[in-house]
Each structure stands twice: as structure tokens, then as C-alpha cells.
Amino acid sequence: MKIKVIIADDNSFVREGMKIILGTFPEFEVLATVEDGRAAVEFCRSNEVDVALLDIQMPNMNGVEATRLLAEETATKPLILTTFDDDRFIQDAIAYGAKGYLLKNNDPDRIRDAIRTVHNGHHVLQDVVLDKLKPGLAQPKEGQAAEAGGKIDRSLFTERELDVMALIGKGLSNREISGKLYLSEGTVANHITSILSKTGLSHRTQIAIYYLTGEVN
Known part of the structure; x- marks a missing residue:
């Protein structure tokens, strides 16, 4: 079954260009x-949309x-695709x-992979975005933590x-991880589930920040 996508951008050239690009991939x-x-x-309120690409x-x-309204009112997964890497935009979009x-x-291949990953229930952030989120996005589940003395407790993993x-x-x-480690995508997903369970974190974005900073709060 194809992944159903909507593209929202005020630039008509970008909208149509992205439509053409995604049209080259049979899964969309x-x-x-x-x-x-x-x-x-x-x-999205009146149609079944899997992923919304939003400027x-x-x-x-x-x-x-x-993003806030889509997350609250629909089953559509919002994916921001923009030229702006302002800290406020990033943190607000992720929070919403x-x-x-x-x-x-x-x-195009990276955008394709991002849509697939989001559709499968995971988060996607590129390095420049992660760098801006490091200071304070990660939040552990109540009563759980996996770091000691500000460093990752590697014995847990x-x-x-x-x-x-x-x-x-x-x-x-x-x-991409499955290709690097020569594992199936299902095995990678199982490892991520195990990591989330051990850390008390909620999603892969928090795993990234936890690994990069050693902080969960």
C-alpha cells in the first residue's frame, strides 16, 4: 500500500518540484x-493522509x-521540510x-527515507537540527533514568x-543504520525498543540527545 502524502509550501515551484520528486518513487x-x-x-481532517510535508x-x-492541529486532530504524521533551522521553530515543532x-x-533519497521512517512511527532529525536541540529537549519517563554522574551508563546496554x-x-x-550494521530494519527497530525501555525515554530523538550529551533532563 502506498504512503499517502500531502505537500504544504507557499512556494509553488517547491510544491510542484517536490511532487515531481516524490512521484519518481513508487511507494508514494x-x-x-x-x-x-x-x-x-x-x-487532512477530511482525507486519510499518512505524512504531511510542511514548510x-x-x-x-x-x-x-x-503541526499542532494535525497532531491533536488527525492521524497524519507531520514532517517539517524547510529552509529554516531557527532554534525556536525546531523546538516548537517537535514539542507540538x-x-x-x-x-x-x-x-531526494534522504527525503524519501525520512518519509518512510516517519510513516513507520519513528522520528527523523538531521545533524544540524540535533545540535540545536541538545540543550533541553529530552525528557525521561517519571521515576526512570539511565545516566550516572552526567555520563551514559554503558553497562545497561x-x-x-x-x-x-x-x-x-x-x-x-x-x-541507514541497518545498512551500516548489516542488520534487518526489524532488528534495528527491536534494538531501539530495548533502548527506550532501558532509558525510560519516549522516542529516538531523545535517544540521540541522550547519547550525544549524556543527559536525560
Whole structure:
């Protein structure tokens, strides 16, 4: 079954260009292209959309507010695809439920992999975005923590789990990790589930920050 996508961007050249790019991949179906966040939310309210590609700065409703409404009111997974890497935009978008945050200068294969990863329920952030999120995004589940003295307690993890964490910290998708470590994507997902359980974290974004900074709060 194809992944159903909507593209929201106020630049018509970007909208149509992205539609053409995604059309070259047989696993995607672009249901619509719209010029602002409000139109994206309205479309997703009345149609089954798997992933919404959202620019940040758009008229009528920006990508951050659209992300909030999509996360609250629909089953659509928001993926920010923008030229803006401002700290405030990133933190607000992630806090409101964005499943990914990529810059438009990524190549088509990276964007394809990001859509697949988000569709499969995981988060995608590239290195420049992770660097800006390090100071305070990660939040542990109540009563749980996996760090001691400000450093990762490596005894909690298998060597393979540490390998997976390191690659998540570099911003790699599950597919890219599977290729690097010669594992199936299912095995990578199982390792991530184990890491989340051991750390008390909620998603891969937090794993990346935890691995990079040794901090969970």
C-alpha cells in the first residue's frame, strides 16, 4: 500500500518540484499540494493522509501551528521540510508533535527515507537540527533514568545497542543504520525498543540527545 502524502509550501515551484520528486518513487502517492498550513489541516481532517510535508513560514497558518492541529486532530504524521533551522521553530515543532525536521537541501533519497521512517512511527532529525536541540529537549519517563554522574551508563546496554545509539546520534534513519550494521530494519527497530525501555525515554530523538550529551533532563 502506498504512503499517502500531502505537500504544504507557499512556494509553488517547491510544491510542484517536490511532487515531481516524490512521484519518481513508487511507494508514494501525493494526494494534494497546498500553499499554507490551514489548507493542509483542512485537507487532512477530511482525507486519510499518512505524512504531511510542511514548510515553516507560510501565510494564514505556519507549519508549527499546522503541526499542532494535525497532531491533536488527525492521524497524519507531520514532517517539517524547510529552509529554516531557527532554534525556536525546531523546538516548537517537535514539542507540538512533528515527527521529523529536515532542511530542503537534502537529496531526494534522504527525503524519501525520512518519509518512510516517519510513516513507520519513528522520528527523523538531521545533524544540524540535533545540535540545536541538545540543550533541553529530552525528557525521561517519571521515576526512570539511565545516566550516572552526567555520563551514559554503558553497562545497561549491549554493544549492538550502543552502536545503534551512536548512529541515531548521527541522524541516521533505521534503514541507514541497518545498512551500516548489516542488520534487518526489524532488528534495528527491536534494538531501539530495548533502548527506550532501558532509558525510560519516549522516542529516538531523545535517544540521540541522550547519547550525544549524556543527559536525560
